[in-house]
Every structure is written in structure tokens, then in C-alpha cells.
Amino acid sequence: MQIAVNLIRDAVRNRRLQFWKRTQRDAVDLDEASEWVRDRAPSPEDRAAARQQVASIWNVVARLSERQRTVFLLHFMEGMNPGEIEAITGITRAAVKVHLFRAIHAVRERLGRTQ
Amino acid sequence: MNPHLTSEEISDWIIGERTPESEGHIAECALCRGEVDRLDCAFRQFRDSARRWSEHWYTAPAVRRPEAVWSWRRLAAIGGLVSAALAIVLLAQPSAAPVAEEEAFLQIPYVAPLAPYAQTRVMRMDVSMTALKAAGFEVHAPELSGALTVDVLVGQDGRAHAIRPINRSTKR
Numbered sequence: 468m469q470i471a472v473n474l475i476r477d478a479v480r481n482r483r484l485q486f487w488k489r490t491q492r493d494a495v496d497l498d499e500a501s502e503w504v505r506d507r508a509p510s511p512e513d514r515a516a517a518r519q520q521v522a523s524i525w526n527v528v529a530r531l532s533e534r535q536r537t538v539f540l541l542h543f544m545e546g547m548n549p550g551e552i553e554a555i556t557g558i559t560r561a562a563v564k565v566h567l568f569r570a571i572h573a574v575r576e577r578l579g580r581t582q
Numbered sequence: 583m584n585p586h587l588t589s590e591e592i593s594d595w596i597i598g599e600r601t602p603e604s605e606g607h608i609a610e611c612a613l614c615r616g617e618v619d620r621l622d623c624a625f626r627q628f629r630d631s632a633r634r635w636s637e638h639w640y641t642a643p644a645v646r647r648p649e650a651v652w653s654w655r656r657l658a659a660i661g662g663l664v665s666a667a668l669a670i671v672l673l674a675q676p677s678a679a680p681v682a683e684e685e686a687f688l689q690i691p692y693v694a695p696l697a698p699y700a701q702t703r704v705m706r707m708d709v710s711m712t713a714l715k716a717a718g719f720e721v722h723a724p725e726l727s728g729a730l731t732v733d734v735l736v737g738q739d740g741r742a743h744a745i746r747p748i749n750r751s752t753k754r
Contacts, residue, residue, distance in 0.1 A: 517627050524628045542597060543625050544632060549597065568593040571621070575589070578624060 523577045531570055534558065538566040587614045596621050687735050687744035690717050701738040706731065706748065714745075 528536055537556065541547045542563075547555070549563040558566070587595065591604050595618050608615050696702065708729040715721045733746040 520624045521628050521631050524624060543629055546629075549599070564594075564597070564599075567597050568590060571593045571596055572589055574624070575592075575621065578620075 524574055527573045527577050535566045535570055538563050539570045542567055687746045689744050690742055696737055696743050703736050705734045705736055707734060
């Protein structure tokens with residue numbers, strides 16, 4: 468509970484949780500969320516692959532625990548480093564790194580390792 | 583000795599915690615460089631698309647959802663926001679008629695934010711000033727005995743996550 472309190476208090480102040488604040492108006496379709504990949508890829512196949520990658524990450528995110536998801540989104544959406552996440556959530560820096568490691572590991576498994 | 587970066591080292595690299603050893607290895611190992619580049623690219627696309635998508639939702643007109651049926655069990659689940667004081671106010675006062683103009687939802691300070699994929703519903707109700715204050719909002723009113731008509735954004739967990747004031751005038 469204290470985590471949520473710290474998170475919201477600080478986040479509202481420094482406006483770094485715009486992503487979440489923007490997603491409160493309605494339910495969100497995961498497939499729709501992955502459709503917003505920028506059309507930079509040179510071919511339709513590449514764009515489809517990019518959308519597939521993004522959808523895979525969303526699927527991993529959906530399966531994370533609430534705490535892991537919070538840490539994941541604060542890092543990959545809000546660009547916070549582990550120290551900043553610790554300051555906002557109260558989760559220790561070491562635990563933040565463990566959560567990120569597990570999430571990244573899950574993403575790698577989902578995308579298929581190359582090494 | 584592992585000829586390639588471990589999963590932990592790759593994770594550290596992705597989150598920006600790079601050591602001279604890992605930088606040296608990435609500079610020399612095409613396989614590890616390819617892996618971190620691939621992951622960097624995937625997470626960059628994820629962030630980019632999610633921000634564009636959330637920007638779309640942020641700027642798109644709010645879609646009014648059907649009013650939910652009053653449920654005291656639901657109210658109980660909302661917890662701190664819907665207090666006993668609110669129940670008294672609700673019994674004494676009928677809900678105000680909806681107004682056409684809508685404002686942005688305000689995050690309830692003491693509730694964790696909704697996940698991006700969470701299902702939500704909107705419930706319109708009268709909330710006492712004291713309940714709003716108890717929920718963590720700054721309430722600037724000469725007296726706290728009034729109530730506000732608000733849309734309450736309720737998550738699939740049954741908890742209220744945000745409110746949207748409908749009528750800022752206090753009701754007595």
C-alpha cells in the first residue's frame with residue numbers, strides 16, 4: 468500500500484506517469500495497442516513483424532505480476548532507471564533489477580532467443 | 583568461462599547498466615551485439631507504439647459508457663472512497679442529471695494505477711467532500727458537508743481508480 472501511495476503522490480507531482488493517466492478512459496485492446504507501431508519498416512512484412520514483436524511484449528506484460536508490471540512500465544515506458552524506480556515505488560534497487568531481469572527474460576523467451 | 587554475455591548481463595545492458603567488460607564483449611561479439619540490438623529495437627518499438635497509442639486515447643473524445651446499476655456490494659468494494667458518509671448522502675439526495683461536458687479523469691491518489699489492458703466501467707454517483715478528502719484528494723471548499731457528482735472509473739478488481747467531476751457545485 469505504501470508503494471502505491473508513494474507511486475501516485477510522486478508521479479502526479481512530476482507528471483512522469485502520463486502513460487497510465489492516459490489509459491484510464493476506457494478498456495484497452497491488446498491487439499489494438501500493438502497496431503500503433505510507426506511505419507518506418509521498409510516492407511509490409513517488416514511492419515507486420517514489428518507489430519508482432521510489440522504484441523508479444525504486451526502479452527508478456529499482461530502476464531507479469533502487478534509489481535513486475537509496474538516496474539517494467541516505469542522503466543520501458545517512462546524511461547526511469549532502477550534508482551528512480553526505487554525512489555518512487557519504495558521497491559529496493561536490487562528488487563527492481565530482479566523484476567526487470569525476469570520481465571526481460573520472459574520477453575526474450577517470447578521473442579525467441581538468438582543466443 | 584561463458585564465451586557470451588549471460589542473461590543477467592544482457593538484462594543489465596538493456597536497462598542501461600553497462601560495465602566496461604560487457605561493452606568490450608559487445609564490441610567484439612557479433613552474436614551478443616545482435617541480441618542486444620534486437621531487444622533494444624523491440625523495446626523501442628514497444629515504447630514508441632504504446633506512447634502513440636496512449637496519445638491517441640488521451641486526445642480522443644471520451645466515450646460515454648452505459649450507466650451501471652447501483653449495487654451496495656459494489657460500493658462496499660470501492661472501499662475508502664465510498665464511505666458511510668457517502669451512503670448517507672446518497673440516501674438523502676438523488677443523483678444529479680448528467681451534464682454534456684466531460685472532464686478528464688483524476689487518479690485517486692491512494693490506488694495503484696490501472697494496467698493498460700484493464701477492463702473498466704464508469705459509475706456515476708454522489709461523493710461526499712469528506713470521502714474525497716479521505717481518498718487523498720485536496721478539497722478546497724468552505725465546508726466539507728457537501729457532495730460532488732462524479733463519474734467513478736471502476737477497474738475489473740472492483741476498486742475505484744479515478745474520478746471525473748460532473749458538477750463542481752456543492753450539494754447540501
